[in-house]
Amino acid sequence: MALKFSHFPNSLSSTSSPFLSLTFPTCTRFSRVASSASQMDNQRPRFTEFSYASPPIKDLMVHLISTVESKMESMLLPCTLPQDVQYFENQSGTAHASLYIRSGTSSSPIDFILGSWLHCELPTGGALSITSLSSYMNTSTDAPHLVIEFIQSSPTSLVLIIDLPPRKDLVLYPDYLNKFYQETELDKQRQLLDKITEVQPYVSPSLYIRSVFSPTAIVFRLDSETERLEQILRDDVSCAAKEVLGIWLELCVLGEKGEVRDDEKAHLKKRDSVFKSKSIETDIGSALPRMFGQETADRVLGVLQALL
Amino acid sequence: MALKFSHFPNSLSSTSSPFLSLTFPTCTRFSRVASSASQMDNQRPRFTEFSYASPPIKDLMVHLISTVESKMESMLLPCTLPQDVQYFENQSGTAHASLYIRSGTSSSPIDFILGSWLHCELPTGGALSITSLSSYMNTSTDAPHLVIEFIQSSPTSLVLIIDLPPRKDLVLYPDYLNKFYQETELDKQRQLLDKITEVQPYVSPSLYIRSVFSPTAIVFRLDSETERLEQILRDDVSCAAKEVLGIWLELCVLGEKGEVRDDEKAHLKKRDSVFKSKSIETDIGSALPRMFGQETADRVLGVLQALL
Numbered sequence: 001m002a003l004k005f006s007h008f009p010n011s012l013s014s015t016s017s018p019f020l021s022l023t024f025p026t027c028t029r030f031s032r033v034a035s036s037a038s039q040m041d042n043q044r045p046r047f048t049e050f051s052y053a054s055p056p057i058k059d060l061m062v063h064l065i066s067t068v069e070s071k072m073e074s075m076l077l078p079c080t081l082p083q084d085v086q087y088f089e090n091q092s093g094t095a096h097a098s099l100y101i102r103s104g105t106s107s108s109p110i111d112f113i114l115g116s117w118l119h120c121e122l123p124t125g126g127a128l129s130i131t132s133l134s135s136y137m138n139t140s141t142d143a144p145h146l147v148i149e150f151i152q153s154s155p156t157s158l159v160l161i162i163d164l165p166p167r168k169d170l171v172l173y174p175d176y177l178n179k180f181y182q183e184t185e186l187d188k189q190r191q192l193l194d195k196i197t198e199v200q201p202y203v204s205p206s207l208y209i210r211s212v213f214s215p216t217a218i219v220f221r222l223d224s225e226t227e228r229l230e231q232i233l234r235d236d237v238s239c240a241a242k243e244v245l246g247i248w249l250e251l252c253v254l255g256e257k258g259e260v261r262d263d264e265k266a267h268l269k270k271r272d273s274v275f276k277s278k279s280i281e282t283d284i285g286s287a288l289p290r291m292f293g294q295e296t297a298d299r300v301l302g303v304l305q306a307l308l
Numbered sequence: 309m310a311l312k313f314s315h316f317p318n319s320l321s322s323t324s325s326p327f328l329s330l331t332f333p334t335c336t337r338f339s340r341v342a343s344s345a346s347q348m349d350n351q352r353p354r355f356t357e358f359s360y361a362s363p364p365i366k367d368l369m370v371h372l373i374s375t376v377e378s379k380m381e382s383m384l385l386p387c388t389l390p391q392d393v394q395y396f397e398n399q400s401g402t403a404h405a406s407l408y409i410r411s412g413t414s415s416s417p418i419d420f421i422l423g424s425w426l427h428c429e430l431p432t433g434g435a436l437s438i439t440s441l442s443s444y445m446n447t448s449t450d451a452p453h454l455v456i457e458f459i460q461s462s463p464t465s466l467v468l469i470i471d472l473p474p475r476k477d478l479v480l481y482p483d484y485l486n487k488f489y490q491e492t493e494l495d496k497q498r499q500l501l502d503k504i505t506e507v508q509p510y511v512s513p514s515l516y517i518r519s520v521f522s523p524t525a526i527v528f529r530l531d532s533e534t535e536r537l538e539q540i541l542r543d544d545v546s547c548a549a550k551e552v553l554g555i556w557l558e559l560c561v562l563g564e565k566g567e568v569r570d571d572e573k574a575h576l577k578k579r580d581s582v583f584k585s586k587s588i589e590t591d592i593g594s595a596l597p598r599m600f601g602q603e604t605a606d607r608v609l610g611v612l613q614a615l616l
Contacts, residue, residue, distance in 0.1 A: 169477035170519035172579045174586050181515055194511075201509045203502075207489055210523035211478035215515045271480045278482050 044087040047100035052119035053131045056233035057150050063238075064133055064148060064245055065115060071249050075108035085303050090292045094121040097292070099300065101307070109141040109257060111272075112307055120291060126154050135248075136272070139265040142167050143252035144180055144214065148241055155226040159202050160237060162189070162244050163217035164252070165275075167268055170215070177215070184247050186216040189240040196236060198224040208278055218244070276308050352395040355408035360427035361439045364541035365458050371546075372441055372456060372553055373423060379557050383416035393611050398600045402429040405600070407608065409615070417449040417565060419580075420615055428599060434462050443556075444580065447573040450475050451560035452488055452522065456549055463534040467510050468545055470497070470552050471525035472560070473583075475576055478523070485523070492555050494524040497548040504544060506532040516586055526552070584616050 045051040048065065050058040069076065079086070079102050089096045097118040104110025113135045120128045132149035144164035151159040164186070170177045181187070193199050202221040204210050213219060218240060222229060260268065280301070288297035353359040356373065358366040377384065387394070387410050397404040405426040412418025421443045428436045440457035452472035459467040472494070478485045489495070501507050510529040512518050521527060526548060530537060568576065588609070596605035 169480070169579070170516070171583055172477070174516055174582065177515055177519060187515065207485055207495065207523040208478070208482055211485060215518035271477070274482065275479055 044083065045096075045098065047086060047098045047115055047117070050117055050131060051098075052096065052127070052129050053117060053150075054129070054152060054155070054230065054233070056230045056238065057129075057131055057152070060233070060238045060241060061115075061131055061133065064241060067242075067245060067249075068113060068133070068135070072108075072110065072113075072253060075104050075110050075253070076102040076113065077105060078102065081303060082299075084296075085300055088292060088296050088300065090296070095119070095291045097300075099303075101303075103307075104138060109137055109143065109253060111136040111138040122153075128153050135253075136276070137167065137252070139260060139268045139272070141252070141257045142176070142260055142264065142268055143255075143257075144248070146245070146248045146252075148245070156224060156229060158222045158229065158233075159220070160222060161202075161217070161219050162237075162241050163213050163219070164244065164248055165212050165217075166214050167271060180251065181214055181216050184251060186214075186244065186247060189243050190216055190218045193218055193220055193236055193240055196232060198222055198228065198232060212275060273308060280304060280308070352391065353404075353406065355394060355406045355423055355425070358425055358439060359406075360404065360435070360437045361425060361458070362437070362460060362463070362538065362541070364538050364546065365437075365439055365460070368541070368546045368549060369423075369439055369441065372549060375550075375553060375557075376421060376441070376443070380416075380418065380421075380561060383412050383418050383561070384410040384421065385413060386410065389611060390607075392604075393608055396600060396604050396608065398604070403427070403599045405608075407611070409611075411615075412446060417445055417451065417561060419444040419446040430461075436461050443561075444584070445475065445560070447568060447576045447580070449560070449565045450484070450568055450572065450576055451563075451565075452556070454553070454556050454560075456553070464532060464537060466530045466537065466541075467528070468530060469525070469527050470545075470549050471521050471527070472552065472556055473520050473525075474522050475579060488559065489522055489524050492559060494522075494552065494555060497551050498524055498526045501526055501528055501544055501548055504540060506530055506536065506540060520583060581616060588612060588616070 048062060050061055053061065079100055081099060081101055085099055087096075087098045095118070098116065100115035101112055103112045113133070115133045116131070118128075118130045122128055129152045130149065131152075132147070134148070135146040137143055137145055144166050147161060147163050147165060149161040151161075153159075164180065166176065166180065168176045194201075200221045200223070202219050204219070222232060222237075224232065288300055291297075292300070356370065358369055361369065387408055389407060389409055393407055395404075395406045403426070406424065408423035409420055411420045421441070423441045424438070425440070426436075426438045430436055437460045438457065439460075440455070442456070443454040445451055445453055452474050455469060455471050455473060457467075457469040459469075461467075472488065474484065474488065476484045502509075508529045508531070510527050512527070530540060530545075532540065596608055599605075600608070
């Protein structure tokens with residue numbers, strides 16, 4: 001959560017992780033000679049191809065991003081990431097990733113939207129695929145962020161996160177809780193998924209990540225044979241993700257912005273900043289060098305840190 | 309959570325509640341003539357008798373309260389509650405409750421400790437028993453509160469809550485999260501209980517109550533045949549509750565108090581106040597009159613509100 005690598009790979013070594021037994025020697029092998037720059041450019045997959053996602057996740061992500069971009073078109077600047085950050089891989093070709101970032105215009109409530117996917121071959125012979133779409137708000141509003149993320153460790157096992165992480169302390173601001181979570185009936189979507197036999201609550205190994213979720217967060221683990229898992233993704237998870245995105249778009253992005261006082265803006269800015277930098281420090285900071293080598297990691301982290 | 313009736317009875321009508329099908333006509337019948345005052349005085353059960361709790365819960369609560377009172381003896385003033393608040397029942401004798409409150413001395417970090425039990429006969433022929441021990445800190449420290457609560461709806465079904473609810477916004481204060489939750493390894497206790505087959509995560513129907521828990525909160529539902537349930541309570545739950553209490557006593561009560569600046573004190577006071585009053589408003593406010601009649605409810609609520 002909170003930028004795309006947040007559960008990964010630190011989470012994989014935790015006792016709470018579904019990926020307990022996995023390690024990443026495969027991802028850090030540098031046995032193959034890297035492709036030349038010109039070859040790379042021709043072969044680069046585009047972000048929206050979701051080259052390694054399972055079909056239902058790919059279809060859902062294409063739908064979600066298309067919805068976001070059509071509803072928010074006037075609010076978003078073009079993606080200006082360098083080509084070698086929009087797509088990058090390790091030297092052995094066992095780890096691949098793509099980033100897609102569009103900043104909000106100055107008059108919009110959006111700081112930036114961030115899409116990503118990552119694919120990494122595993123020593124067990126399988127592969128790990130993470131696919132995510134997040135949106136971070138700016139301080140013209142106190143409305144919640146958006147996070148949608150799928151972490152698939154095998155064709156039969158998946159962690160899914162769909163949430164509007166709150167930007168205020170809900171214990172101190174029950175009216176905020178009421179406006180964005182109670183009155184929107186967001187919990188209905190969580191309850192519907194929770195009723196599915198193959199769905200179990202997922203507890204992130206990171207205490208910080210657990211803390212950023214809202215009380216209606218959909219944070220589940222889904223274990224089933226492939227066909228049934230894909231059916232649940234197509235029928236139930238897709239429906240929940242579209243509903244949550246719809247509520248977020250209507251209330252947080254396109255709805256009337258409540259006034260945010262200057263002192264509140266300073267507080268929001270500080271909280272958002274800790275939220276983003278803590279996620280990078282905890283997760284991406286150590287993960288990227290191990291997976292993609294220091295040079296690529298520095299290049300990608302440099303771009304991300306410029307957003308904070 | 310947060311004062312003793314917090315899951316009850318509003319939670320009982322929610323779709324997320326384990327007590328989904330229960331209603332409370334039995335608790336509000338006024339068919340019997342109330343005992344006279346003199347009879348009542350002689351018959352009043354004392355708080356520490358835990359007259360209606362199951363044996364392992366009674367034994368555990370006696371141990372916990374004895375530990376708290378011996379370790380914190382110099383910090384606590386005597387309980388000065390009126391007799392008819394220390395114990396009260398409804399006119400038909402189908403609902404009984406006991407409160408026990410000791411305020412902290414002016415030099416202690418304790419605002420007050422609050423113990424309670426409640427027993428209510430159910431229309432189904434069974435009974436609901438809630439037993440709890442909480443401690444609320446004052447603003448000389450920002451250390452977490454303590455909450456331990458058992459909600460038993462039948463001999464084979466129980467909800468248990470053991471937590472140190474944080475007093476600061478964990479997203480904004482990762483150092484606080486680290487100090488009180490990460491370094492104390494509190495999550496180990498949650499993980500141990502989570503491994504037990506009969507233990508399932510419990511999601512409170514109240515979004516506000518979900519928000520007040522820490523990321524290491526033990527919030528579980530336990531369903532099993534009576535003997536096994538009591539064994540889990542004696543072996544596993546008791547151990548976890550004692551460990552968490554030990555950590556809280558050592559770090560939050562008896563440990564060195566970190567300095568709290570005046571502006572932080574004001575913020576803590578406001579947050580604690582919202583936390584306590586919101587719990588009363590949401591839960592006790594409507595529950596007490598329905599269960600015990602308006603007169604008794606007013607008497608008890610008056611005492612509780614004076615603590616806020």
